[in-house]
């Protein structure tokens with residue numbers, strides 16, 4: 184690829200499972216000269232000097248010391264999502280490289296995914312769909328009673344922009360909303376969505392019919408929900424995870440679901456992703472698993488690319504990045 188005066192942007196690949204979407208390429212090409220990892224690896228020395236930015240799509244390419252050392256003019260890495268747990272922020276910053284995520288583009292679609300899982304689990308949509316398309320016509324008589332969402336209590340763990348959008352949606356479903364967050368939201372913000380702050384996660388777990396995990400994965404939230412926490416939940420409660428698989432102790436979750444410690448789980452994220460085909464979670468009737476659907480809508484993914492471009496251009500022009508992420 185030849186690229187006039189445009190800055191060089193490295194992406195993992197174009198298309199494929201871990202590649203940027205074909206439909207985003209014309210927009211990216213307006214601003215950058217695109218280089219794939221394959222092209223970079225074929226001519227590491229010449230290409231490496233030219234790359235000024237990386238756009239990470241679904242956590243790829245992997246950013247390690249070796250790659251950073253091969254890109255002496257790299258200024259910025261933009262991530263196609265909000266979670267940055269796949270990046271060693273301190274390492275990247277030590278190379279003088281700025282980082283940005285895409286919170287504006289992500290929050291609504293991820294909140295929709297959370298609500299979709301809540302509703303699908305409550306009304307056992309996957310189970311009844313499977314019965315409906317099976318040969319058996321006796322499904323009307325089957326004992327498939329769901330959980331009433333209206334009036335039920337939702338506990339949101341993590342009240343950032345995604346958590347708050349979930350609360351907005353849950354309010355429309357007339358749910359009682361509890362939340363736990365490192366810092367309490369302003370009273371006006373709580374009132375706007377009718378959410379009550381729980382100082383401890385334990386009290387939220389004890390009261391909620393649905394617990395929705397929306398925290399970032401950090402050393403503090405790793406296995407935040409383990410055996411003890413699951414045992415605090417109601418035996419009828421549903422755990423919904425749209426954050427990261429490692430926020431939950433998965434072995435403890437399997438045991439809790441098998442023994443009726445909790446009622447059900449709906450998981451958009453697991454550890455690892457995807458789960459091995461023989462994993463016990465895949466065999467449980469009271470579990471719904473989606474493949475990290477998160478932001479995946481046409482509009483949201485396009486907005487993510489727009490947000491990434493905005494951040495990259497700001498960094499290359501020496502301006503403040505709209506969604507800069509700093510190492511903590």
Ligand SMILES: O=C(O)C(=O)CO
Nearest residue numbers: 264265266289477478
């Ligand atoms: O934004 C992210 O990090 C996501 O995982 C969205 O699902």
